[in-house]
Amino acid sequence: MKKITIAVDGFSSCGKSTMAKDLAREIGYIYIDSGAMYRATTLFALQNNIFDSNNEIDTSLLKELLPSMIISFKLNPETKTPETYLNNQLVEKEIRSMEVSQRVSPIAAIDFVREEMVKQQQAMGKNKGIVMDGRDIGTTVFPNAELKIFVTATPQVRAQRRYDEMIAKTGKADFNEILKNIEERDYIDQNRKVSPLKQADDALVLDNSSLTIAEQKEWLLQQFARVASQS
Numbered sequence: 001m002k003k004i005t006i007a008v009d010g011f012s013s014c015g016k017s018t019m020a021k022d023l024a025r026e027i028g029y030i031y032i033d034s035g036a037m038y039r040a041t042t043l044f045a046l047q048n049n050i051f052d053s054n055n056e057i058d059t060s061l062l063k064e065l066l067p068s069m070i071i072s073f074k075l076n077p078e079t080k081t082p083e084t085y086l087n088n089q090l091v092e093k094e095i096r097s098m099e100v101s102q103r104v105s106p107i108a109a110i111d112f113v114r115e116e117m118v119k120q121q122q123a124m125g126k127n128k129g130i131v132m133d134g135r136d137i138g139t140t141v142f143p144n145a146e147l148k149i150f151v152t153a154t155p156q157v158r159a160q161r162r163y164d165e166m167i168a169k170t171g172k173a174d175f176n177e178i179l180k181n182i183e184e185r186d187y188i189d190q191n192r193k194v195s196p197l198k199q200a201d202d203a204l205v206l207d208n209s210s211l212t213i214a215e216q217k218e219w220l221l222q223q224f225a226r227v228a229s230q231s
């Protein structure tokens with residue numbers, strides 16, 4: 001069977017990476033979390049004092065330093081999932097912090113940042129056989145992807161999922177802070193000038209508010225089987 005390209009886009013915290021990762025593992029495709037790249041760029045900006053005390057971004061300094069930022073993914077041999085490295089340091093935990101979540105969307109709205117990330121993402125997908133999740137994968141990164149999914153769920157459900165995850169991982173989380181962050185990011189992501197978050201015309205929409213992880217995985221596998229058999 002010929003390999004295809006699969007784009008999974010949608011709102012924050014609805015389960016995109018969970019379903020994209022599950023599918024890639026099942027079908028032996030590469031999985032790339034494009035959000036991790038914007039999160040790693042935000043961590044890089046924090047490490048290099050690119051935010052001032054009012055959280056204003058020094059864009060000219062970021063532009064100057066960007067060539068010294070290397071983002072890569074390596075497979076964790078135990079969990080069999082890719083982990084994010086920033087300049088050869090494992091940053092998987094750091095990039096999921098609230099500090100990064102609260103600053104990532106303004107960083108991801110910067111034109112030269114997106115240009116660089118999209119270039120790297122397209123290079124990763126040049127041989128197909130890839131599942132990538134994010135906000136602009138089906139619209140900008142891989143507009144010719146054979147299978148495009150747009151995932152959504154209510155903000156309350158999404159905040160609850162993120163809250164449960166943070167409690168499980170760190171033992172502490174603030175539901176209202178998470179909900180506010182999700183709503184703020186959704187707003188910035190949908191309203192930025194460059195590649196805003198929007199459903200591609202040819203995307204299949206999945207509202208997974210009342211689906212279990214197993215149910216959404218099954219649904220996605222069915223979509224893959226249908227499209228791959230026609231390709």
Ligand SMILES: Nc1ncnc2c1ncn2[C@@H]1O[C@H](COP(=O)(O)OP(=O)(O)O)[C@@H](O)[C@H]1O
Pocket residue numbers: 011012013014015016017018019133161162164165208211212213216
């Ligand atoms: N259908 C679902 N039902 C319940 N929890 C889910 C579902 N899909 C994903 N999750 C959980 O929700 C959280 C956010 O999922 P994630 O895949 O990281 O979302 P996204 O990539 O869209 O931000 C994770 O803890 C994940 O395990």
Ligand SMILES: Nc1ccn([C@@H]2O[C@H](COP(=O)(O)OP(=O)(O)O)[C@@H](O)[C@H]2O)c(=O)n1
Pocket residue numbers: 011012013014034035036038039104105106108109133134135136137185186189
């Ligand atoms: N393709 C992408 C992926 C993420 N992003 C940005 O990066 C942020 C973090 O993405 P993410 O996928 O890790 O977010 P979560 O939904 O997992 O919280 C998003 O809120 C967007 O601002 C983007 O602009 N384009």
